[in-house]
Amino acid sequence: MKNKKNLTSVFSLFSTGVTIITNGTSKNEYFGCTVNSFTSLSLDPPQFLFCLGNDNGNLKSFKVKSHVNVNFLSKAQENLSNKFAGELTKRWKGVSFSLAKNKVPFFNKSLGLIESYVEKKVKSGDHTIVICRVTNFEIFNPKKPLIYYKSKYQSI
Numbered sequence: 001m002k003n004k005k006n007l008t009s010v011f012s013l014f015s016t017g018v019t020i021i022t023n024g025t026s027k028n029e030y031f032g033c034t035v036n037s038f039t040s041l042s043l044d045p046p047q048f049l050f051c052l053g054n055d056n057g058n059l060k061s062f063k064v065k066s067h068v069n070v071n072f073l074s075k076a077q078e079n080l081s082n083k084f085a086g087e088l089t090k091r092w093k094g095v096s097f098s099l100a101k102n103k104v105p106f107f108n109k110s111l112g113l114i115e116s117y118v119e120k121k122v123k124s125g126d127h128t129i130v131i132c133r134v135t136n137f138e139i140f141n142p143k144k145p146l147i148y149y150k151s152k153y154q155s156i
């Protein structure tokens with residue numbers, strides 16, 4: 001096997017959208033993290049998954065049955081993506097958001113929203129797969145998506 005850096009380079013050839021995953025239902029527990037490992041999983045039952053590094057400080061907060069929102073980012077939300085991949089204490093500063101039906105924050109300028117709860121967590125290697133059950137979704141105004149390819153932002 002070639003080294004880790006080369007593996008990251010080959011993984012980065014797979015272009016993805018960019019999401020911000022949010023959880024927490026009260027101000028002092030709001031959490032958001034930029035994630036491109038989102039994948040649709042099942043229509044019946046409605047499920048998706050994403051992967052979080054095991055060293056992610058907030059992995060523990062994704063408890064089974066806890067509420068989770070997925071915000072699909074538009075090209076115009078590149079700064080928001082960087083913010084939620086950056087320092088934890090600065091993520092929510094100066095950011096406008098709304099609360100979804102499940103009381104978890106969401107960004108209404110994004111392409112769309114999925115509300116869900118955690119169904120299962122599967123640890124594998126240095127990441128944990130978080131499998132979620134969709135409870136509600138909304139499609140907002142059509143805009144150009146934010147794309148991540150070769151570790152850089154792109155759009156179509």
Ligand SMILES: Cc1cc2nc3c(=O)[nH]c(=O)nc-3n(C[C@H](O)[C@H](O)[C@H](O)COP(=O)(O)O)c2cc1C
Nearest residue numbers: 033034035036037051052053056057084085086148
């Ligand atoms: C475009 C993009 C996609 C990312 N996707 C993931 C991901 O799927 N899973 C993950 O654990 N971290 C991902 N990250 C890194 C996290 O956003 C974050 O920087 C890192 O996990 C540290 O989070 P923490 O401070 O909450 O522990 C991504 C970062 C960027 C910029």
